[in-house]
Amino acid sequence: MMMSQALEHTVTHWSPCRQILSVLQTTEDYQQLVALLSVPQTTEDYQQLVALLDELIDTVGNEETHPLARLMETLGTLIEAYETEHYPMREASGLEVLNYLMTEHQLSPQDLSELGSEREISKFLAGLLPLQVSQLKTLGQRFGVPPEVFL
Helix, strand or coil, X not given: CCCCHHHHHHHHHCHHXXXXXXXXXXXXXXXXXXXXXXXXXXXXXXXXXXXXXXXXXXXXXXXXXXXXXXXXXXXHHHHHHHHXXXXXXXXXXXXXHHHHHHHHCCCCXXXXXXXXXXXXXXXXXXXXXXXXXXXXXHHHHHHCCCHHHHC
């Protein structure tokens, strides 16, 4: 296998790299390793990496000293990089968060009476009236989230 001078220097002076390359017998072995330890470029690469991570999670579990734990962490980081680029999450408004939590908890506006009158609550939910600090704190306590998510 042809190596650049920098790679050859790394292999010579860094024993983990020397050990890895000693088991790579072919260019195909090397390409598979590079694919495994790179941010996925295609949906297929991504799905394969996710499947491998799932298998590692089943094997390693929460055992931080397991020999494969660091590989599991590395794959998670690579998957996260792909997801950040391909599936960006948009920021939700405070009103969207409140509506989502109300739906999840099967609440109606009447169930939020601790925030004020029915008319005030309707205005909050329509985005016509901002929530006060005390109301933000009340919602945070009710749903077990930081009050800031409702800003």
